Amino acid sequence: MWSTTNKLKSDASLLEKYMSLEQPADKVQAMYVWIDGQQGLRSKTRTLPAVPESLAGYPKWNFDGSSTNQSEGRNSDVYLNPVKVYRDPFRGDPNKLVLCETISFDGKPTTSNTRRSCEQVMNQVADQVPVFGIEQEYSLLDGTHRKTPLGWPIGGNPGPQGPYYCGVGANRVFGRDVVEAHFRACMYAGVNICGSNAEVMASQWEYQVGKCEGI
Known part of the structure; x- marks a missing residue:
């Protein structure tokens, strides 16, 4: 089939x-x-x-x-x-x-x-130099169970908060391949991305852009 x-x-x-x-x-x-x-x-x-x-x-x-x-x-x-x-x-x-x-x-x-x-x-304010930066946090969802965060047990919860923030390892961070692809795509495009890190919840990530001058 x-x-x-x-x-x-x-x-x-x-x-x-x-x-x-x-x-x-x-x-x-x-x-x-x-x-x-x-x-x-x-x-x-x-x-x-x-x-x-x-x-x-x-x-x-x-x-x-x-x-x-x-x-x-x-x-x-x-x-x-x-x-x-x-x-x-x-x-x-x-x-x-x-x-x-x-x-x-x-x-x-x-x-x-x-x-x-x-x-x-x-x-x-053209005589000044306004400087901006942003950060965006997001969570990845499982592609099959659309309401379940990536890496979470179906119908359950992962381990307690602690090891996920800036974590390393397949049992601590989920979706790193997406994050790495996004980071590289931003650099390739010319977006002034300056960092990324895993956040406190399993499957939660953050990236930062800046500093950028003016509009």
């Missing part, structure tokens, strides 16, 4: 096959990424003939904002304004991730575009 596991392995093999095909020298994939009306992420990809020499070389684009809760149906065009470019760790060089702000059909920032108001504040 064809199992789900076998199907997943087959799908992964097919994906690897096609992703290993030689990329044409005159084609670059630029994935435009933006924040939608529910504070989620959206993206779509366009082909460019070459890697632009600067941010200005990435063309503005548009999408149907009525499908992302960012416009009404009668005036649904929302425009993507590129603001930052990173190397694409998913597709590899020379492809790019293009982070964008969203602009309504009338030229005004959408309600979800909080970057524009932040930029206005930054411009008011």
Whole structure:
């Protein structure tokens, strides 16, 4: 009988096959990424003939904002304004991730575009050097039992808190392969990730980004 596991392995093999095909020298994939009306992420990809020499070389684009809760149906065009470019760790060089702000059909920032108001504040203190850093904590869930944290016994609890924080060993930390892949992908892309560590709960992790200047 064809199992789900076998199907997943087959799908992964097919994906690897096609992703290993030689990329044409005159084609670059630029994935435009933006924040939608529910504070989620959206993206779509366009082909460019070459890697632009600067941010200005990435063309503005548009999408149907009525499908992302960012416009009404009668005036649904929302425009993507590129603001930052990173190397694409998913597709590899020379492809790019293009982070964008969203602009309504009338030229005004959408309600979800909080970057524009932040930029206005930054411009008011242009003679100073604002420095930012973030940290994000997250927990990994078991892929089969979606409500169970990774590494926890089904229907039970792991051992008491203590050995997991900054822990080492297969019986103390869970999901390190995901953490290592994420760290390397951030460095490859050009994200200024500065650290990561296991947290106090089994399967809980944290990473830090910064310091970063300005917007």
